[in-house]
Amino acid sequence: MAGRGNFSSKIGFIAAAAGSAVGLGNIWKFPFEVGQGGGAAFVLVYLAFAFILCFPVMVTEIAIGRRTQKNPVGAFSDLGFRNWRWLGIMGVLAGFLILSFYNVVAGWAFGYFIEMVTGHFEIGQHFGEFTKNFVKVGGYGLIFMAATAFIVSRGISAGIEKASKILMPSLVIMMLGLVIYSFTLPNAGKGIEFYLLPDFSKITLPVVYRALGQAFFSLSLGMGALITYGSYVGKNDNIVSSAAIITLADVGIAFLAGLMMFPFVFSQNLPPTGGPGLIFVTLPGIFQSLGPVLGIVIGSVFFLLLSFAALTSTVSLLEVPVAYVVDEHKIPRKISVWVIAALIFIIGIPSLLSNGASDLFSSFITYPGAESATDFMTFIGHVANDTFLPLGGALIVIFAAYVWKKHNLNNELEQGFAGFKGSFVEKFIDLSISYIAPVVLLSIFILNVLDRFFGVQVF
Ligand code: PHE
Numbered sequence: 001m002a003g004r005g006n007f008s009s010k011i012g013f014i015a016a017a018a019g020s021a022v023g024l025g026n027i028w029k030f031p032f033e034v035g036q037g038g039g040a041a042f043v044l045v046y047l048a049f050a051f052i053l054c055f056p057v058m059v060t061e062i063a064i065g066r067r068t069q070k071n072p073v074g075a076f077s078d079l080g081f082r083n084w085r086w087l088g089i090m091g092v093l094a095g096f097l098i099l100s101f102y103n104v105v106a107g108w109a110f111g112y113f114i115e116m117v118t119g120h121f122e123i124g125q126h127f128g129e130f131t132k133n134f135v136k137v138g139g140y141g142l143i144f145m146a147a148t149a150f151i152v153s154r155g156i157s158a159g160i161e162k163a164s165k166i167l168m169p170s171l172v173i174m175m176l177g178l179v180i181y182s183f184t185l186p187n188a189g190k191g192i193e194f195y196l197l198p199d200f201s202k203i204t205l206p207v208v209y210r211a212l213g214q215a216f217f218s219l220s221l222g223m224g225a226l227i228t229y230g231s232y233v234g235k236n237d238n239i240v241s242s243a244a245i246i247t248l249a250d251v252g253i254a255f256l257a258g259l260m261m262f263p264f265v266f267s268q269n270l271p272p273t274g275g276p277g278l279i280f281v282t283l284p285g286i287f288q289s290l291g292p293v294l295g296i297v298i299g300s301v302f303f304l305l306l307s308f309a310a311l312t313s314t315v316s317l318l319e320v321p322v323a324y325v326v327d328e329h330k331i332p333r334k335i336s337v338w339v340i341a342a343l344i345f346i347i348g349i350p351s352l353l354s355n356g357a358s359d360l361f362s363s364f365i366t367y368p369g370a371e372s373a374t375d376f377m378t379f380i381g382h383v384a385n386d387t388f389l390p391l392g393g394a395l396i397v398i399f400a401a402y403v404w405k406k407h408n409l410n411n412e413l414e415q416g417f418a419g420f421k422g423s424f425v426e427k428f429i430d431l432s433i434s435y436i437a438p439v440v441l442l443s444i445f446i447l448n449v450l451d452r453f454f455g456v457q458v459f
Contacts, residue, residue, distance in 0.1 A: 004069065004156075004231070004232070004326075004327070005155045005156035005157060005232060006156060006157065006232045006233075006234065007156060007157060007161050007229075007232050007233060007234070008157045008161060009234075010233075010234070010237045010238070010242060011165075012157065012161040012164075012165065013161075013229065013232070013233050013234075013237065013242060014242050014245055014246060014249075015161065015164040015165045015168055016156075016160050016161050016164045016229060016312070016316070017062075017220075017226060017229050017242070017246045017316075018164070018168060018245070018246045018249040018250065019160075019163075019164035019167065019168050019309075019312025019313065019315070019316070020220045020225055020226070020229065020312060020313055020315070020316030020317075021218060021219050021220050021246055021247075021249070021250035021313075022168065022171070022249065022250055022253045022309055022312070022313070023102075023309050023310050023312065023313030023314075024102060024105050024106060024109070024306070024309065024310050024313065025214070025217050025218040025254075025313070026218055026250065026253045026254040026257050026309070027175075027253070027254075027257045027279065027306055027309060028105060028109075028276070028278075028279050028306070029214065029217070029218070029276075030046075030214065030218065030254040030257055030258060031257055031258050031261035031262070031278055031279065032274060032275050032276060032278040032279070033210055033211075033214050034046075034195065034258055034262075034272075035262075035265070035271075035272035035273050035274060035275075035278060036210075036272075036273050036275060037202070037207045037210055037211065038199065038202030038203075038207060039194040039195060039197075039198070039199065039202065039272070040194070040195055040196050040197050040198035040199070041198045041199055041200060041201075041202040041203045041207065042202070042207055042210070042211055043195065043196070043198070043255075043258065044198050044203075045203060045207060045208055045211035045212075046211040046214055046215050046254075047251065049211055049212050049215040050215045050218075050219065050247060050250075050251050051247070052432060052436065053212075053215070053393075053432065053436065053437050053440060053441065054215050054216065054219045054221055054247065054393075055243060055244065055247045055432075056397070056428070056429045056432035056433050056437060057216075057219075057221050057222070057393045057396060057397055057433070057437060058219060058221060058226055058243045058246065058247060059239060059240055059243045059413065059429055060396060060397055060400045060409065060429075060433055061221065061224070061225075061226035061227045061230060061396060062226050062227070062229070062230035062233065062239045062242070062243060063230065063239055063400075063409055063412040063413055064076075064079065064227050064230065064396070064400065064404070065226065065227035065228060065229065065230025065231040065232075065233070066230045066231065066233045066235070066239065066412060067079065067408075067412045068231065069231045069232075070231055070323075070327055071088070071092075071224070071227070071228055071231065071320065071323035071324040071326075071327045071328065072087070072088035072091045072092065072223075072224030072227045072228060072320065072324070073085050073088030073089055073091075073092060073324050073328060074088070074324075074327050074328055075088065075224075075227050075231070076088045076399065079399075079403075079404045079408075080399060080403045080404060081403075084399060084403065087392070087395050087396070087399065088224060088227075088324070090223075090388065090391075090392055090395075091222075091223040091224030091225075091227075091320065091392055092223075092224070092320055092321050092324050093388075094222070094223040094384050094388040094389065094392060095223050095224070095225065095317050095318075095320040095321055096321060096343075096344055096347060097347075097380055097383065097384040097388075098217075098223070098317055098384045098385065099314060099317040099318060099344050099348075100344050100345075100347040100348035100351055100380065101348060101351040101377045101380050101381060101384075102310070102313065102314060102317065103141055103144055103145050103148070103314055103344070103345070103348055104137065104141050104348055104351045104352050104354075104377065105276075105310070106141075106144045106307065106310035106311070106314055107137055107140035107141030107142075107143070107144045107352075108130070108131065108137065108140070108280060109303050109306040109307045109310060110140050110143065110144050110303070110307040110310075111130065111136060111137065111140035112130075112280065112284070112299075112303040113300055113303035113304045113306075113307055114140070116296050116299050116300040116303060117296075117300045119296075121284075121296070121299075127277050127280045127281045128355070128356050130280075131355035131356050131357070132355065132356035132357050133357070134352065134353065134357040137352055137355075137357075138349075138352055141345070141348065141352055142345065144307075144310075144311075144314065145314075145341050145344070145345045146341070147311060148311060148314040148315055148318050148341065149318065149337050149338055149341035151163050151311070151315050152315055152318045152319055152322055152337050152341075153333060153334050153337040153338070155333065156232050159315075160312075160315050160316075160319065163311070163312065163315070164312045164315075167308040167309070167311065167312055168312065170305060170308065171253075171305045171308055171309050172253070174301055174302065174305045175253065175256045175257070175260065175305075176256070178260045178298075178302065179256055179259050179260045182259070182260045182261075182263040182264050182267075183263060185263050185264065185267035185286075186267050187263070187266045187267045187269070188263035188266070188267060189263075190266040191261075191262030191263035191264070191265055191266035191267070191272075192259070192262065192263060194262055194266065194272060195258050195259065195262040205447065205451070205457075205459055206451065208444065209386060209444055209447070209448040209451075209452075210386065212386075212390055212441075212444050213385050213386035213387075213389065213390065213448075214385075216385070216389040216390055216393055217385040217389060218250055218251075218254055219246075219247060219250055220313070220316060221389060221392075221393055222388065222389030222390060222391070222392035222393035222396065223320065223388065223389060223392050224320055224392075225316045225317065225319070225320055228316075228319055228320050228323045229316065229319070231323070234416075235415055235416065236415070236416050237416045238416040238417040239412070239413055239416060239417070240413060240417055240420065240425055240429075241417070261278065261279075261282075261283075264282060264283065264286045265278070265282055267286070268282065268285060268286065268289075270282055270285075276378075279306075283299075283302065284299060287299035287302070318337070318340065318341060318344070321336075321340050322336045322337050322340055325340070350376045350377075351376060351377040351380060353376070354375040354376040354377035354378070355375065355377065361375060361376040361377075362375045362376075363375065364376040364379055365379050367452060367453060367455060368453075368454060368455030369455030370455075382452060386448060386452070387445065387448065387449060390441050390444055390445045390448070391441075391442075391445045393437070393441050394437065394438055394441035394442045394445060397432075397433040397434075397437045397438055397441075398438050400433060401430075401433050401434045401438075402434075406430060406433075406434070409433075410426060413426075413429075447459075
């Protein structure tokens with residue numbers, strides 16, 4: 001379709017999609033989920049989900065996007081019936097919700113960076129003092145949203161692709177450096193043990209849902225981000241191999257983040273269950289141990305690169321609703337971008353207030369059977385990441401296998417991958433999207449909703 005824009009090459013697409021996948025989900029969320037989910041057991045469940053369920057869902061999303069060259073709402077109604085539009089709409093809404101809180105955390109990372117380089121960061125400072133300061137976190141959040149909007153407004157190849165190609169490799173180099181450093185710390189071995197030696201008794205049902213929610217979130221699945229990116233992919237590109245590279249890159253970076261984090265945490269004798277503060281409290285403490293100058297240098301590099309990782313993800317989150325209004329309502333890209341970014345920023349204000357700035361939002365809801373209240377931002381995360389994404393993923397594969405139909409999916413995948421049909425990969429993807437993924441995703445979705453929001457434990 002003329003005028004919609006395209007990625008200029010396969011590598012450009014991979015950089016952008018891996019940029020979407022690799023973000024706060026890998027570096028901020030993954031280590032603390034592992035910490036709270038009991039360590040290596042969580043990692044194992046997460047890896048199994050990533051390869052058996054998520055990779056096939058990713059292939060399916062990209063294929064739907066490339067086939068229709070449309071945003072999720074247009075794509076489902078093109079291939080199925082108009083009624084399937086709501087699946088796309090659910091994706092657009094999930095994107096709105098996720099970006100509204102994701103941007104807040106991205107703003108924290110960016111704020112840490114700015115305060116470190118301008119010499120305003122007292123390394124030992126309390127994280128709570130920072131997040132409580134509405135003017136500060138609101139200001140950093142606003143700058144972050146504006147940077148996201150700027151990139152998205154420049155379009156696919158000049159904006160999203162170009163930024164990702166620079167930001168992603170720098171991130172990897174820095175991560176490797178920090179991993180190596182963390183291995184040299186005292187007690188590093190204990191951290192590695194916690195991370196890599198599974199204690200199977202820790203695999204409980206909540207661990208399973210969280211691992212699934214984490215895998216979906218981390219791979220940007222279940223809400224149409226990859227349908228949207230897929231809509232800009234060239235017809236000669238191999239979707240299956242691209243998806244495999246994106247999955248490996250994402251899982252690989254999450255794995256590295258854990259490998260860096262747990263030696264750090266154990267070297268300071270801190271509990272790995274630190275939650276969302278792990279990266280914002282524990283890490284700065286470690287940087288401090290490097291001495292005032294080196295600590296600030298390494299710390300600012302780290303938080304700059306964390307901001308970069310987040311930026312290529314916020315860009316993909318914003319692109320979903322933007323592609324929707326550009327395609328379906330014919331509103332020019334620039335106007336769509338700025339209006340939608342402003343709206344999402346506003347929707348994110350309660351999340352900005354959720355970490356100490358307002359009591360109402362900081363203790364927003366107490367789930368049945370829970371001991372303490374959950375803040376608004378975490379609550380939105382539970383609704384969007386752990387609930388909407390697995391549900392969206394289940395419906396996407398059901399749609400592809402039974403409504404659009406597998407032979408159509410396979411025809412799309414054969415383009416750019418001669419020999420796909422009849423191959424082992426085809427059989428694997430088929431088995432996963434026709435049977436395994438729908439059953440597992442729907443059951444986990446239902447059990448999770450009953451357990452978390454209604455306090456009902458079936459098992
Ligand atoms: N995958 C991103 C991360 O891990 C978050 C994301 C979710 C981006 C859904 C796009 C869509 O940080």
